[in-house]
Amino acid sequence: MPNDQPALSVERVSVSYPTNRGWVRAVRDVSLTVQRGTLVGLAGESGSGKSTVALAATRVLAPPAVRVEGRVTIMGKDMFAMKPRELRRARWQTFSFVTQSAMNALNPVMRVRAQMHDAIRAHDPAYRRSSADQRCQEVMRIVEVPVNKLDSFPHQLSGGQRQRVVIALALLLNPELIVMDEPTTALDVVAQREIIALIRHLQRRLGFAVLLITHDLSLLLEVADSVVVMYGGRVMESGPSRELLHDAWHPYSRALIHSFPPLHGTRTRQEGIPGTPPNMLNPPAGCPFAERCPEVRDICQQTQPALQVQGERQVACHVAAEKLAVPDEVKA
Amino acid sequence: MHRGSGLRFIANKIGLYLLIFWAAMTLNFIIPRLMPGNAASALMAKAQGKIPPAALKALEAAFGISTHQSPVQQYFSYLKNTLTGHLGISFTYFPVPVAQVIGEMLPWTLFLIGFATIIAFALGNLIGVYSAWRRGAALADALPVGFTVMSAMPYFWIALALLYVLGFTLNWFPIAHAYGGGVSLSFSLRTLGSILYHAALPAFSIVITSMGGWMMQMRNNLVSVLADDYVLLAQMKGLPEREIMQNYGARNALLPVLTSFAMSLGFVVGGAVLVEDVFNYPGIGFALVQAVSNSDYPLMQGIFLIIVSAVLVANFIVDLLYTFLDPRISRT
Numbered sequence: 210m211p212n213d214q215p216a217l218s219v220e221r222v223s224v225s226y227p228t229n230r231g232w233v234r235a236v237r238d239v240s241l242t243v244q245r246g247t248l249v250g251l252a253g254e255s256g257s258g259k260s261t262v263a264l265a266a267t268r269v270l271a272p273p274a275v276r277v278e279g280r281v282t283i284m285g286k287d288m289f290a291m292k293p294r295e296l297r298r299a300r301w302q303t304f305s306f307v308t309q310s311a312m313n314a315l316n317p318v319m320r321v322r323a324q325m326h327d328a329i330r331a332h333d334p335a336y337r338r339s340s341a342d343q344r345c346q347e348v349m350r351i352v353e354v355p356v357n358k359l360d361s362f363p364h365q366l367s368g369g370q371r372q373r374v375v376i377a378l379a380l381l382l383n384p385e386l387i388v389m390d391e392p393t394t395a396l397d398v399v400a401q402r403e404i405i406a407l408i409r410h411l412q413r414r415l416g417f418a419v420l421l422i423t424h425d426l427s428l429l430l431e432v433a434d435s436v437v438v439m440y441g442g443r444v445m446e447s448g449p450s451r452e453l454l455h456d457a458w459h460p461y462s463r464a465l466i467h468s469f470p471p472l473h474g475t476r477t478r479q480e481g482i483p484g485t486p487p488n489m490l491n492p493p494a495g496c497p498f499a500e501r502c503p504e505v506r507d508i509c510q511q512t513q514p515a516l517q518v519q520g521e522r523q524v525a526c527h528v529a530a531e532k533l534a535v536p537d538e539v540k541a
Numbered sequence: 542m543h544r545g546s547g548l549r550f551i552a553n554k555i556g557l558y559l560l561i562f563w564a565a566m567t568l569n570f571i572i573p574r575l576m577p578g579n580a581a582s583a584l585m586a587k588a589q590g591k592i593p594p595a596a597l598k599a600l601e602a603a604f605g606i607s608t609h610q611s612p613v614q615q616y617f618s619y620l621k622n623t624l625t626g627h628l629g630i631s632f633t634y635f636p637v638p639v640a641q642v643i644g645e646m647l648p649w650t651l652f653l654i655g656f657a658t659i660i661a662f663a664l665g666n667l668i669g670v671y672s673a674w675r676r677g678a679a680l681a682d683a684l685p686v687g688f689t690v691m692s693a694m695p696y697f698w699i700a701l702a703l704l705y706v707l708g709f710t711l712n713w714f715p716i717a718h719a720y721g722g723g724v725s726l727s728f729s730l731r732t733l734g735s736i737l738y739h740a741a742l743p744a745f746s747i748v749i750t751s752m753g754g755w756m757m758q759m760r761n762n763l764v765s766v767l768a769d770d771y772v773l774l775a776q777m778k779g780l781p782e783r784e785i786m787q788n789y790g791a792r793n794a795l796l797p798v799l800t801s802f803a804m805s806l807g808f809v810v811g812g813a814v815l816v817e818d819v820f821n822y823p824g825i826g827f828a829l830v831q832a833v834s835n836s837d838y839p840l841m842q843g844i845f846l847i848i849v850s851a852v853l854v855a856n857f858i859v860d861l862l863y864t865f866l867d868p869r870i871s872r873t
Contacts, residue, residue: 269777273677300779308777313770316789318796318867327788328778362868378778 214285216386216418217243217266217304222279224258224265232276233489235261236442238516239279243386248412248419250429250450252465253439256486259422260309262439263388267304268296284385302332304386305379312395314375315363321374322359328381348377351411369400376408380415390422405432426462427469430454435521438462441487441497448522458522458529461498496527504528550864558857565849570619573838574612623846629839633831639843642828647810647847649719650817650824653740654809657747662802664748665755670791672756673763685760692753697815700746704819707742714742717821743820747813751805758801762794769793796867803859807852811844 219241225232236258243249253259264270266281268288281288283304291299308314316324322345329341346356352373354366363371372392379387389408393401409432412419423429429436430450437447438461446459457463464482484501487493493500499509508527516525519533585592610618622628628639668684675681708716715721721735766772767790775789810825817826825844832840863870 267777269773297779297781300777302779306774306777308770308774310770314774316771316775316793317869318792319788320868327775327780327784331778331780331784364869375774378774 214245215242215282216245216247216284217241217420218280218282219262219266220280222262222266222277222281224261224270224278225276227273227276228490230490234442234492235489236265239439239442239444241437241444241447243418243420245385245418246412246416247434248409248421248432250426250433250436251420251422251439252424252426252429252436254424254465254486256489257439258442259439260390261442263390263420263422267306267388269306298332301328301384302382303384304388305382305384307375307379307387307389307392309390309392310395312368312371315371317363320360320362321366325359325378325381328378332382344381348380349374351380351415352377352407368396369403372396372400372404373407376404376411380411380417383415384417386418386420388420388422391424392421393423401428408432425469426465430466438465441492442489443497444516444523444525445498446522446524446526448524452522458524458533459526460502460504460528464501464503496525551861554857554860558853562850562853565853566620566623566846567616569842569845569849570616573842628843628846631832631837631840631843633828633835633837633840639839642840643825643843643847646823646825646828649822650810650826652736653719653743653817653822653824654747654813654826655806656740657744657813658751658805658809660744661748661751662755662805665752666759666795666798668752669756669759670763670786670794673760673767673794674786674790676764685757688753688756690753691749692751692757694750696746696750696813697819699750700743700816700819703742703746715739719823739822743813743816743822747816755798758798759794762797763790766790766794792866796863799859799862799866800856803855804852807855808848810851811848 219239221238221240222236223234223238224236225234227233239258239262241249241251241262251259251263261270261275265275265277266288267283268291270277277289283299286295286299286303288296315321322342325345325348326338326341329344330336333341345359349356349359354370354373354377358366358370358374363374366374372395376392379389392408393404396404405428408419408421411417421429421433426436426438430453433450435447435449436453438445438453438459440461446453446457446462453462454466457466461482464480467480468482482501487497487500493510495508495510495512496502496514499505502509506527512527514525514527514530516523517530517533524530524533585594585597626640628643630636631639631642634642665688668688672681672684703714704716708714715738719736719739720732721739725732772785772789775785780789811829814826814829816822817824818830821827825847828840829844831837832844
């Protein structure tokens with residue numbers, strides 16, 4: 210397997226949900242790439258379609274619940290061409306998950322150990338109790354939870370411990386890619402930072418790739434290698450974190466960055482983003498963010514801005530495109 | 542693990558159930574005494590003057606009702622008599638003691654209604670699991686409709702219809718009693734066969750009418766459990782479907798159903814009044830009908846006491862069972 214093969218490649222994926230009024234496109238033409246061993250962030254407000262992309266790409270959301278168009282490969286394998294058997298085998302071994310609200314991700318009537326063992330047993334034909342036990346202890350040590358908690362039921366763990374156990378579960382079979390969907394939503398701010406730091410640390414040490422989905426863009430910019438910002442089911446901007454952090458091109462990205470208070474430093478008044486995300490049942494003709502954009506122009510209401518590629522960065526914005534175009538003309 | 546707290550939990554439960562039992566006994570004492578007259582005068586009235594007034598005293602003594610005692614004294618002698626198994630004398634079956642009447646009727650009811658309830662519960666839950674797991678498929682979606690119609694039909698009506706068609710018209714099944722006239726109650730294959738033959742129709746009518754309730758309850762619980770995050774994660778883990786269904790779905794969906802099962806097991810002792818009456822089946826339900834139509838207060842009181850005890854015992858057992866099935870309970 211060539212080393213430059215991306216862990217996850219999503220190419221022009223659209224996802225539609227059935228409603229009384231026909232199919233509604235919740236996600237349009239989204240492309241993103243997670244290279245092996247990198248941490249890519251997917252940011253956006255709730256309803257922006259960020260979870261939908263991840264779940265559809267991994268075939269957790271599948272027909273007839275949704276309609277998916279486009280192409281997705283994980284470690285070079287075409288996800289939509291896989292047979293159910295292959296898919297079942299690839300799950301957890303090639304890609305695993307840390308789900309939204311990890312607080313409820315553990316079965317309340319089974320001990321942690323049993324919930325780890327069943328995953329190993331489902332994938333390892335040479336499953337043996339003792340070696341599986343060893344692996345369980347290893348992953349518990351990796352996420353820094355006492356090994357004796359393996360014999361606990363989920364309700365006996367604290368929120369932070371449960372979150373760590375869910376991460377340990379995702380590490381169990383050494384996957385190449387872990388999809389983390391809002392892994393810290395239910396935790397307090399301090400525990401959130403701890404978990405994110407742990408994820409970053411493990412990702413660097415163990416070398417797996419992460420697609421981290423969250424609405425907290427400022428946090429993402431601190432930890433992710435690159436970031437994709439979604440709004441109204443579309444990619445608004447993407448690029449390396451260090452560049453977006455200081456020089457976001459899209460007005461939406463800038464607004465999102467300024468919506469979260471820094472944990473340290475002086476107190477400043479936070480700006481929210483006035484207005485609400487567009488109704489996907491009746492999507493606007495132009496840019497989905499036009500209604501709420503402080504820099505809106507006439508053209509924004511009328512035509513959809515195309516995604517412009519500029520080196521490692523991409524942006525879909527008429528205003529940003531103008532600014533980008535100027536230096537190019539000067540150069541020419 | 543938490544031995545001490547487990548024992549304390551059981552001790553608390555026993556205390557609680559004793560308190561409830563005492564309250565039930567007290568109600569059972571008070572309610573008949575709120576009614577005008579007493580058992581002896583009811584019997585006198587029923588005899589329409591054929592019993593000389595002088596016999597009233599003798600009857601009162603025989604029934605254990607002495608109007609010379611203060612209510613408090615009556616209450617304590619009632620408690621003592623009840624706890625030592627002296628439930629008074631039935632006057633439907635005069636002069637047989639109530640305890641003996643119940644002792645003869647109870648085994649038939651336990652056998653017929655008990656088995657029918659367990660069969661209905663097991664079948665109903667299995668079908669419920671099937672219809673929730675395969676929902677969307679034609680058969681799985683048709684089952685709830687069919688069984689809702691079935692359980693909406695009054696079971697005495699089904700019983701009467703079965704009795705008329707299969708028993709009376711086609712003569713395939715006996716139409717009354719628990720065993721055939723020429724059969725002596727000894728332990729032989731012939732007796733057993735006759736008992737099963739006589740129980741078939743009444744049991745069948747109970748099973749088909751009560752199965753729907755179990756099925757719907759299980760299906761509804763399971764459908765909501767299947768939407769829980771831990772079931773989603775189990776699917777993401779790539780576990781075999783059967784394992785997800787058993788360990789993650791059914792085990793969690795069964796917990797609330799157990800309480801209703803305990804209640805209905807308790808009520809088994811009360812018999813299925815209408816079915817036993819329709820089939821002239823010599824059980825507690827049949828005895829209760831006799832008791833009510835003959836104003837047989839001692840027998841009614843005795844039967845109510847037995848029903849209350851059975852419901853309490855069944856609930857107690859399920860409470861204990863819960864501590865094994867649901868690890869969250871024993872900690873509280």
